Amino acid sequence: MITTKITELFQIKYPIIQGGLQGLGKSPLVSAVSEAGGLGLITAGSYENKKEMMEDIERVKNATTAPFGVNIAIGIRRPMDDFVKGAIEAEVPIVFTSGANPEPYMEQLLNAGIKVVHVSPSLKFAKKAEKLGCEAVVILGYEGGGHPGSGDNTSLSLIPRAVEELQIPVIGAGGFSNGKGLLAALALGAEAVQMGTRFAVTKESPLHEKVKERFVSSNEEDTVLVKTSIKKPMRVLKSENSLKLFELEANNKPTVEELLPYINGESYKKLVEKGEINTGIISAGQGVGLIDNIPSVEALFQEIISDYQERLNQLPHISENE
Incomplete structure (x- = not known):
């Protein structure tokens, strides 16, 4: 167990959160992440309608009693009004929003007792999210897969600024794939990390095996x-x-x-x-270069925590050469 403000806020064992994954953030992956001690997120954009999403939320509830949430990307592909209503009706305790301003949905989400977290690629938008009543923010660096915003600021520069300027907990995202990254994020002041690319390349992810293998063979320049x-x-x-x-x-x-x-x-x-890799496009962060296997989610958590603990134990022995 690693205790931080985020693990206490969400009542999870480890400060590790699955990112929103279009078409992949469904019950098998989400329930596995939450059952392993992290926070799994149903990705609303993966479903044709509210009914489909709510049915899959029910599958997660049947698979685990651990906390999980819903990720809702606003203004990216289509209106999300029904999916917000679905999350409320399903009594999901946590909602992550991303993309456009979540303000139109904040009142109804907060009135339902839902903890709202907004994903932001800049300190400016993170401050707005705090004022709107978000209980935490995800700071997404330029390294991240998906939509990292129009700036080119990395997690290394964004996270400590956000921690300094905000009163609410900060979750680091963008380039995190292993235990060393988790330790680095916590050292920068973050209370957790969010990983998308890493969870896409697990056994429970519905991503085609050919594409998973392409991820494994890729590096940070790919x-x-x-x-x-x-x-x-x-x-x-x-x-x-x-x-x-x-x-x-x-x-x-x-x-x-x-x-x-x-x-x-x-x-x-x-x-x-x-698995038609040359058809369409798929999100991938620069942390893809750190991915060299396709483990189960449970095994991945064991890898991350072992890697985290090993590096943490080494730190007291590091000293400058005289």
Whole structure:
């Protein structure tokens, strides 16, 4: 057990939180993360409608009595009103929001007694989240997969600033994949880490095995930022498709219609479900270079905590050469 403000807030054993994973953050992965002592998050965007999400929430409840939450990306793909209502109706205790401003949903979430956490790529937005009543914030560094924001500030610079400026607990995200990263985040003042890419490459993740293997064989240079032309930068795994998209944006001013063949939902579905790596794009953080296996979630937690403890025990023995 590692006790921090976040483990106490969420009543979890370890300060390790699963990131929002489009199409992957479903009951098998979520329940495994929570059962292992972390916080699993149902990813609302993975479902066609509220009913589907609520049915999967029920599967998590049947699989574990440990706390879990729902991740809701606002203004990314479609309206999230029904999914917010679904989280409330399902009496989920924790909701993570990301993307656009969560203010339209804050009153109803807080009135339902839900602990709200907002994912922010900057201190400016983190401060707004605190004023809105969020009980914690995730600070997402430039290294992170998915949407790291328009800046290029890393977790190393963002986390300590946020810890200094905010009164609520800070969760570090972006580049964290192992126990050394967890220790580093806590040393910077964070109360937990959120990992997306690392949990995508586990046995319980529904990601196709071919794609998992591609992640394992990748290094820290195998990601690229796309969708910059529409001011929605997204860090994804390098592939034939993502590099074509990168070149298109670098050399032209493409319309949204020209971007759609690369980023539409059908292409992503083929990638995730059928392993067609050169179709669609998939989020990946720079921490992908630290991933060298495909463990069960339980085994991954054992690896992370063992790695964390080993490095923690070494620190008192480190001294400057005389």
